[in-house]
Amino acid sequence: MRRISRIAAPVLALGLILAACGDDNSSSTDETTAPAEETTTAETTETADTTSGTEDNTATEVDVASLGLIADGKLTVCTDAPYPPFEFQDETTNEWTGFDMDVVREIAAGIGEGLELAVTVQPFDGIWLAPKAGTCDMVASAMTITEERQANALFTDGYFDADQSLLVRAEDEDTLNSLEALAGKTIAVQTGTTGESYAEENATDATLKSFDEPAAMFLALEGKQVDAILQDLPVNAERALKDDKTVLTATFPTGEQYGFAVAQDNTALGDALNAGISELKANGKYDEIYAKYFAK
Amino acid sequence: MSLSRRQRLRLVRGGVYTATVAALVLILLAVDWGALGGALFKWEIVKDQFPDILTNALRNTVIFTIFGFIGGLSLGLLLAIMRLSSVKPYRWFAATYIEVLRGIPLLVTLLILGFGIPIATGWQWPNPYVQGSVPLALVASAYIAETVRAGIEAVPRGQMEAARSLGMSYTRAMATIIIPQAFRIIVPPLTNEFVLLIKDTSLISVLGVTAKTLDLARFGRNGVNDTANATPLVVAGLVYLALTVPLTQLAAWMERRSKAGRR
Numbered sequence: 001m002r003r004i005s006r007i008a009a010p011v012l013a014l015g016l017i018l019a020a021c022g023d024d025n026s027s028s029t030d031e032t033t034a035p036a037e038e039t040t041t042a043e044t045t046e047t048a049d050t051t052s053g054t055e056d057n058t059a060t061e062v063d064v065a066s067l068g069l070i071a072d073g074k075l076t077v078c079t080d081a082p083y084p085p086f087e088f089q090d091e092t093t094n095e096w097t098g099f100d101m102d103v104v105r106e107i108a109a110g111i112g113e114g115l116e117l118a119v120t121v122q123p124f125d126g127i128w129l130a131p132k133a134g135t136c137d138m139v140a141s142a143m144t145i146t147e148e149r150q151a152n153a154l155f156t157d158g159y160f161d162a163d164q165s166l167l168v169r170a171e172d173e174d175t176l177n178s179l180e181a182l183a184g185k186t187i188a189v190q191t192g193t194t195g196e197s198y199a200e201e202n203a204t205d206a207t208l209k210s211f212d213e214p215a216a217m218f219l220a221l222e223g224k225q226v227d228a229i230l231q232d233l234p235v236n237a238e239r240a241l242k243d244d245k246t247v248l249t250a251t252f253p254t255g256e257q258y259g260f261a262v263a264q265d266n267t268a269l270g271d272a273l274n275a276g277i278s279e280l281k282a283n284g285k286y287d288e289i290y291a292k293y294f295a296k
Numbered sequence: 297m298s299l300s301r302r303q304r305l306r307l308v309r310g311g312v313y314t315a316t317v318a319a320l321v322l323i324l325l326a327v328d329w330g331a332l333g334g335a336l337f338k339w340e341i342v343k344d345q346f347p348d349i350l351t352n353a354l355r356n357t358v359i360f361t362i363f364g365f366i367g368g369l370s371l372g373l374l375l376a377i378m379r380l381s382s383v384k385p386y387r388w389f390a391a392t393y394i395e396v397l398r399g400i401p402l403l404v405t406l407l408i409l410g411f412g413i414p415i416a417t418g419w420q421w422p423n424p425y426v427q428g429s430v431p432l433a434l435v436a437s438a439y440i441a442e443t444v445r446a447g448i449e450a451v452p453r454g455q456m457e458a459a460r461s462l463g464m465s466y467t468r469a470m471a472t473i474i475i476p477q478a479f480r481i482i483v484p485p486l487t488n489e490f491v492l493l494i495k496d497t498s499l500i501s502v503l504g505v506t507a508k509t510l511d512l513a514r515f516g517r518n519g520v521n522d523t524a525n526a527t528p529l530v531v532a533g534l535v536y537l538a539l540t541v542p543l544t545q546l547a548a549w550m551e552r553r554s555k556a557g558r559r
């Protein structure tokens with residue numbers, strides 16, 4: 001028996017893989033329609049409490065089944081977290097929160113009552129390709145809309161204006177306040193971001209050092225391995241607010257806007273998200289969330 | 297069942313082979329090779345990776361690996377000898393060091409040492425190569441120390457006793473009799489350690505990279521950003537293989553040879 005099972009194991013494994021592949025295909029096409037609607041009615045009451053005020057949003061009637069969601073009753077969102085104040089986990093409740101998460105949760109509630117948020121964390125590198133790869137339905141990751149990214153993903157309308165900015169150590173406040181002043185110095189940027197592209201184009205006299213995540217950049221700034229961090233304004237501003245060893249010395253208006261991304265062929269979800277964004281802006285919810293994270 | 301044991305075995309084996317072949321054929325048919333090639337191995341993108349991937353990225357990976365290995369081997373040798381020493385504090389130190397550095401992921405050690413030391417002391421790493429190689433060497437030394445210790449213990453006791461009875465000091469016997477023989481035993485595992493180190497260099501980029509210091513993995517990841525295609529990662533993987541496969545084959549060959557030699 002033992003000898004047989006040793007040979008049979010790989011074959012069984014292969015069989016299982018094939019079976020699993022088959023299942024995936026069928027469930028996403030055939031079964032979505034009926035059960036999705038059943039769960040929405042069943043869970044309405046519970047989710048209404050957490051999302052506060054879903055009743056205003058029911059105006060946009062969207063057929064949830066037409067959105068091609070990868071998991072029934074769930075809007076799966078890819079994000080590169082933690083990236084406060086846009087996406088991070090609440091320390092006490094462990095719930096995903098932040099500007100992006102709150103906006104998406106609110107939009108989801110408008111699309112279909114009981115449509116829950118499922119969050120998938122992955123590095124920012126090429127994150128806009130994730131919906132195409134089937135990892136998630138959409139990307140909400142403080143992501144600027146660029147032409148290059150649009151070639152491989154369908155972006156929603158912009159939902160947030162994000163300029164670039166410069167964060168330096170407090171003692172350099174008066175000296176390092178422009179890109180010219182940083183000639184010969186080292187600037188930290190995050191790999192694959194628009195901040196990196198902006199620095200490549202405009203800070204040609206400085207050395208650029210690229211990092212995987214903001215946390216590493218902040219450590220490098222504190223340890224004096226870099227002299228400045230060039231990245232999206234809200235993230236630098238948040239840091240300067242929390243950490244008095246750092247200070248924001250310059251902002252660069254770039255006209256950048258954050259957008260959500262979905263797979264190129266999923267126009268249904270793209271349209272639903274756009275409708276959600278304009279509705280949130282119209283009914284005041286957007287301003288409410290904005291004030292929560294970017295209080296002046 | 298009137299089948300004999302052998303017949304039954306043959307039947308089962310035949311069934312298993314048939315099923316395997318059928319499964320492979322199914323997979324080959326199911327895969328859309330054109331799409332797969334377009335997503336993972338687009339020829340124009342492959343060409344674009346060269347020569348930078350070799351002159352820059354491969355060069356940096358090799359530098360990190362060699363610094364890490366030389367540092368790790370020297371320190372590992374010292375730790376192995378301390379570990380086997382008759383002086384208790386030496387043994388304690390070596391044992392603690394090995395436990396701690398083997399027990400913490402390299403990624404965490406890199407972050408703690410690479411960022412933590414300058415923040416805590418104000419001292420600066422002289423350059424990114426040192427900043428990346430030193431944590432790599434410290435972690436490697438913990439693993440190498442255990443390999444070297446096993447090698448030293450595998451040298452027959454009589455060798456030390458004979459050397460001492462000829463009037464050699466412990467240090468001299470260790471340096472000229474024991475360690476040379478131990479190394480002959482541990483060359484294959486050390487080669488594997490070297491291969492592990494090559495792959496571990498891909499973590500160094502968490503400390504930040506400039507255009508001049510990016511390693512193979514970072515080069516591939518940046519390529520994905522630039523091209524919106526996964527091909528650069530596949531090319532980087534192939535370059536890693538071009539480094540590692542010859543080494544593992546070399547290790548296997550040396551292992552066979554040393555087995556034959558000792559027989």
